[in-house]
Amino acid sequence: MPAPAERRQITGFSNPTVKFIRSLREKKHRRREGKLLAEGLRLLTDAREAGHVPEMLVLSTQRDPHPLLADLEASVAAAGGEVIETTPDILSKITGKSNPQGVAGVLAEWDTSLNAIDRTSADIWLVAQALRDPGNLGTMLRTGDAIGAGGLILIDDCADPFSVEAVRASMGAVFTQGLVQARWEDFLPWLRAGEGQLVAASLRDAVPYRGAPYASPCFVMVGNESQGLPEPYEAECDLRVTMPMKGRADSLNAAVAAAVLGYEVLDSLERG
Amino acid sequence: MPAPAERRQITGFSNPTVKFIRSLREKKHRRREGKLLAEGLRLLTDAREAGHVPEMLVLSTQRDPHPLLADLEASVAAAGGEVIETTPDILSKITGKSNPQGVAGVLAEWDTSLNAIDRTSADIWLVAQALRDPGNLGTMLRTGDAIGAGGLILIDDCADPFSVEAVRASMGAVFTQGLVQARWEDFLPWLRAGEGQLVAASLRDAVPYRGAPYASPCFVMVGNESQGLPEPYEAECDLRVTMPMKGRADSLNAAVAAAVLGYEVLDSLERG
Numbered sequence: 001m002p003a004p005a006e007r008r009q010i011t012g013f014s015n016p017t018v019k020f021i022r023s024l025r026e027k028k029h030r031r032r033e034g035k036l037l038a039e040g041l042r043l044l045t046d047a048r049e050a051g052h053v054p055e056m057l058v059l060s061t062q063r064d065p066h067p068l069l070a071d072l073e074a075s076v077a078a079a080g081g082e083v084i085e086t087t088p089d090i091l092s093k094i095t096g097k098s099n100p101q102g103v104a105g106v107l108a109e110w111d112t113s114l115n116a117i118d119r120t121s122a123d124i125w126l127v128a129q130a131l132r133d134p135g136n137l138g139t140m141l142r143t144g145d146a147i148g149a150g151g152l153i154l155i156d157d158c159a160d161p162f163s164v165e166a167v168r169a170s171m172g173a174v175f176t177q178g179l180v181q182a183r184w185e186d187f188l189p190w191l192r193a194g195e196g197q198l199v200a201a202s203l204r205d206a207v208p209y210r211g212a213p214y215a216s217p218c219f220v221m222v223g224n225e226s227q228g229l230p231e232p233y234e235a236e237c238d239l240r241v242t243m244p245m246k247g248r249a250d251s252l253n254a255a256v257a258a259a260v261l262g263y264e265v266l267d268s269l270e271r272g
Numbered sequence: 273m274p275a276p277a278e279r280r281q282i283t284g285f286s287n288p289t290v291k292f293i294r295s296l297r298e299k300k301h302r303r304r305e306g307k308l309l310a311e312g313l314r315l316l317t318d319a320r321e322a323g324h325v326p327e328m329l330v331l332s333t334q335r336d337p338h339p340l341l342a343d344l345e346a347s348v349a350a351a352g353g354e355v356i357e358t359t360p361d362i363l364s365k366i367t368g369k370s371n372p373q374g375v376a377g378v379l380a381e382w383d384t385s386l387n388a389i390d391r392t393s394a395d396i397w398l399v400a401q402a403l404r405d406p407g408n409l410g411t412m413l414r415t416g417d418a419i420g421a422g423g424l425i426l427i428d429d430c431a432d433p434f435s436v437e438a439v440r441a442s443m444g445a446v447f448t449q450g451l452v453q454a455r456w457e458d459f460l461p462w463l464r465a466g467e468g469q470l471v472a473a474s475l476r477d478a479v480p481y482r483g484a485p486y487a488s489p490c491f492v493m494v495g496n497e498s499q500g501l502p503e504p505y506e507a508e509c510d511l512r513v514t515m516p517m518k519g520r521a522d523s524l525n526a527a528v529a530a531a532v533l534g535y536e537v538l539d540s541l542e543r544g
Contacts, residue, residue: 145518145520
């Protein structure tokens, strides 16, 4: 076991480092700094195992000892990062939660351009357009992990995948799934420059989602929570499918639609 | 068109009626009063059409006119309810949103005992145990509507289905789906006193969820977001099924799991 890193002690609420870390709960500060904040041993261990070692680690003086925490601390120190020890109150202030998990970390954001993914590495990719809810976004990453997707491609103005809420809802999949942020006018030429079937859940000119002719790599796209996909986007799809709607509503929650459709695509491709 | 109801004007933030309505955003006040708060013309119209006419309607002086709003106001007046007109600022204070929709309503809660549902009225019922997230709860109601479920049965300590968040996430399905709140020790004897197959997504002693022998009425159960179902609850199930998990995680978001499983049950029962 490596020796524990040297830990800087912070005891003051107005400490500039505390203010800096806390500021990362807001998108404008994340964007400016190119960093994100993640909380909890499990999330931070997922990040480390995926190669995203925190640049800064904040430990509560009242944390429970844990071998994974020792591993995490050693990784941070080995990578030249900083380890800070502070009071539970200050950690609460940083995380904005009254009962914070015993550790938080600051990580560098990474490349989320279309160049960052290799479409041939997976049979399924999830695509979300103008998805506004960070919980839905994180849930889609989590679902992508479950169905063996390559990752999530965020089209147009979506919620920030690096927000505390999205990272938490992803259950760590934000660190392991591929992640792209792109405009539609850049995504479409990229898609058409290689193999790929673009599929959307739609009410227009659609076939039943069960038994539809899915093909790998299959890009499963859902739209904005209240508007759905713009009609021109749907028109570009290679396949429009519809799910049974037995009740009054004509749509599902966006993350639910992606999951139901994603599992059908998985089953279809596995049956071959 | 019926004549518009007489509208009480409220212009003061400290008005007791404003305080009362605003208090319904908190569970303890909803519980004590037996009332809930719902916002927006669409939700309130869904409620009215399902027979839940608001007891009190709050309109913004800056609302847009709409035929459905006139219908709503007429229904409230005809049922002896009260119609209040107030400023956008006060309506914002009531709803807690900076950009409130032009109308909010107070409704009486209704019977959510097991006696309130007829299991033979639908082939599928969703069941959630200790579900804590109001968004997940509302999403399950919305999914239930889509798959033609009879309703949602909440077991043990779940989020409040009458919270503003759950009502909103349900997209109105809270008013049209059956809704039950029960303890496990009451639910299980009720279930066994009649027909019904209890199915859970599980990792223990489970068969693949695709092609499993589902039977109507099928009760599809998911567990708490972080703990899953208690083992004794799983042991009582007639069928335990497992969904593919291709990645690192061993579970899906609870509302996603219910939807993927619910759509499979729907397809299975429809194929017969």
